[in-house]
Amino acid sequence: MKFVSFPSFVNWISGDVAIDLGTANTLIWMKGRGIVVNEPSIVTRNVHDDSIVAVGEEAKAMLGKTHRELETIRPLQDGVIADFRMTDGMLQGFIRKINLNRLARPRMVICVPSGVTEVERRAVKDSGERANAREVYLIEEPVAAAIGIGLDISKPIGNIIVDIGGGTTEIAVISLNGVVTKETIRIAGDEMDEAVLQWFRNEHKLEIGLGMSEKIKKTVGSAMKMKSADIAVKGRDLVSGIPKTIEVSSDEVRLALKDPVNQIVEAVKRCLEQTPPELAADILERGIILAGGHGTRMSPLTKAVNKQLLPLYDKPLIFYPLSILMLAGLRDILIIVNKGQLDQYKKILPDGKRFGVNLTFKEQDSPKGLPDAFLLGEKFIGKNNVALILGDNFFYGQYLSSKLYECTKLNNGAKVLLHRVANPEKYGVAKVKNKKIVLIKEKPKKFVSDLAITGLYFFDNKVIKFSKELKPSKRGELEITELLKKYQKINQLTSEFIGRGGAWLDTGSIEDYYKTSAFVQAIENRQGLKIACLEEISLLNKWINKKKIIKQIKFYGNCEYSDYLKKIIKK
Numbered sequence: 001m002k003f004v005s006f007p008s009f010v011n012w013i014s015g016d017v018a019i020d021l022g023t024a025n026t027l028i029w030m031k032g033r034g035i036v037v038n039e040p041s042i043v044t045r046n047v048h049d050d051s052i053v054a055v056g057e058e059a060k061a062m063l064g065k066t067h068r069e070l071e072t073i074r075p076l077q078d079g080v081i082a083d084f085r086m087t088d089g090m091l092q093g094f095i096r097k098i099n100l101n102r103l104a105r106p107r108m109v110i111c112v113p114s115g116v117t118e119v120e121r122r123a124v125k126d127s128g129e130r131a132n133a134r135e136v137y138l139i140e141e142p143v144a145a146a147i148g149i150g151l152d153i154s155k156p157i158g159n160i161i162v163d164i165g166g167g168t169t170e171i172a173v174i175s176l177n178g179v180v181t182k183e184t185i186r187i188a189g190d191e192m193d194e195a196v197l198q199w200f201r202n203e204h205k206l207e208i209g210l211g212m213s214e215k216i217k218k219t220v221g222s223a224m225k226m227k228s229a230d231i232a233v234k235g236r237d238l239v240s241g242i243p244k245t246i247e248v249s250s251d252e253v254r255l256a257l258k259d260p261v262n263q264i265v266e267a268v269k270r271c272l273e274q275t276p277p278e279l280a281a282d283i284l285e286r287g288i289i290l291a292g293g294h295g296t297r298m299s300p301l302t303k304a305v306n307k308q309l310l311p312l313y314d315k316p317l318i319f320y321p322l323s324i325l326m327l328a329g330l331r332d333i334l335i336i337v338n339k340g341q342l343d344q345y346k347k348i349l350p351d352g353k354r355f356g357v358n359l360t361f362k363e364q365d366s367p368k369g370l371p372d373a374f375l376l377g378e379k380f381i382g383k384n385n386v387a388l389i390l391g392d393n394f395f396y397g398q399y400l401s402s403k404l405y406e407c408t409k410l411n412n413g414a415k416v417l418l419h420r421v422a423n424p425e426k427y428g429v430a431k432v433k434n435k436k437i438v439l440i441k442e443k444p445k446k447f448v449s450d451l452a453i454t455g456l457y458f459f460d461n462k463v464i465k466f467s468k469e470l471k472p473s474k475r476g477e478l479e480i481t482e483l484l485k486k487y488q489k490i491n492q493l494t495s496e497f498i499g500r501g502g503a504w505l506d507t508g509s510i511e512d513y514y515k516t517s518a519f520v521q522a523i524e525n526r527q528g529l530k531i532a533c534l535e536e537i538s539l540l541n542k543w544i545n546k547k548k549i550i551k552q553i554k555f556y557g558n559c560e561y562s563d564y565l566k567k568i569i570k571k
Helices: 006-014 057-061 084-097 118-130 141-148 189-203 210-220 250-256 258-273 277-286 319-327 342-348 372-376 400-407 462-469 480-489 510-527 534-540 546-556 560-570
Strands: 017-021 025-030 034-040 043-046 052-055 070-073 107-112 135-140 159-164 169-175 178-185 230-237 243-249 288-291 332-338 358-364 386-389 393-396 414-420 428-433 436-442 451-459 493-497 503-506
Touching: 017 084, 025 084, 034 057, 034 084, 043 057, 043 084, 052 057, 052 084, 084 118, 107 118, 107 141, 118 135, 135 141, 141 159, 141 169, 141 178, 159 258, 169 258, 178 258, 189 210, 189 250, 189 258, 210 230, 210 250, 230 250, 243 250, 250 258, 319 386, 319 393, 319 400, 319 534, 332 342, 332 372, 342 358, 358 372, 372 386, 372 462, 393 451, 393 510, 400 493, 414 428, 414 480, 414 503, 436 480, 451 480, 451 503, 462 480, 480 493, 503 510, 534 546, 534 560, 546 560
Parallel strands: 017 107, 107 135, 159 288, 332 358, 414 493
Antiparallel strands: 017 025, 025 034, 043 052, 043 070, 159 169, 169 178, 230 243, 386 451, 393 503, 414 451, 428 436, 428 451, 436 493
16 A cells, blocks of 8 residues: 655645746746746737737737737736736736646745836735635745855855846845845846847848847847857848848847947946945855856856856956966966855866866865965975965966066075055055065055065965964954065065066956956957967967867867867967
């Protein structure tokens, strides 16, 4: 005899339901069946009695083909419910499509735009109850997106979600199971379609439909520069009135999408400006997560989301400090990551062999200051000297490689890379005499020196012993300045300078991050050469051969970065 418990029986009968009520599309998920409805949020009604004739795909097929007694509408517009009655009718129509058991009284979760009013929330909930749901729960779209991608939103940690839908883009900072700040703009997929449509009308005197506009957007649309691709666009010539086909490039489509994309970026900035400083710091550390789409055409960028894996122009930020170590000739590299983030790094850096280096990863339970890196890496360092570079620092210069190589020849003491800055009060600075550092001052209020201590250090093996002697500061962390002072006291702290022709940029703030990205873009576009191309550095160092680069091209897929690698192996 088999026994069926009562809760299991209830779940079988009820078939719990989740509904994503979107401006463009509505999705319905059922427990045990997955997604059972994915159809446009469109309704066809009879204009005389408001009765529902068709919903979803059936209604979409009637667009532009109805007679005067029928009207096809979108009951949700710009992220809000424009027509309560039609929204209710659409929901009922979709629910009928999933063929619930007649005895079913499911629990129902309905995902709604974050901009809905209390009246609209009540109307949606009533609609679910009329569909015979025994319990109805409403959840805001950004929160649902965060849960869907596996974020633990219950912790006191800030995460920002950018949910680009059909009618609206919703940006929300989430912490402790709730929305802290949010920004909703009526700029999303539909406006992008309209922008493309207007572009062809103005620039080519070509009338295209929204269907063709959407196809162009999905096929060759992009926000950032990518491999140029062409698409045949069919429409009606506005001058002659006859059908016409033209070829356009993805570069032109990107220009067409420039305005809506910029408006979304500005909305993200506004949301960040409203965010409490503590949560903003978390966001910078954890990155911005885009909800919707896989972004494969932007590989290798979209394989990464954490701060050091965020895109700095055309490659993850981690590529830049790695390139500096590789330019210095270092091949044994330890990467310290926050606990729980190792998998993110492994996606873009599955191993170091493809770059001709040995990569080791170590998880850090919590931030304990820079010197903690030497304690965590004691076994890795052994009896060797060691270099430390911060994951968010950017270095550039014509003679940088030779200077880095000289730094690695350090026998005794510590060496710090310095760079002249216009605003030394923002940095830790060093006073230097004959390349020896005689004074270190953290963010001095009065002028001490304009030589800022960058995020690149070289140490002898005494660094492990000195790090163990350090005590946490008032903020509870081991301080790098205190470690440097230990070397200064024994007259073994020296310096090297990037020089006037070089650059050191810190990506620690949103503003600096974007300035650095713009700098990389300007240099790469002007020279036609890539900064921090790890494969190119390895090839020049003779650590890998061209066969390894071919494997990398397959790993990254069809993207501009792969095109650059193809040029390298042809030389």
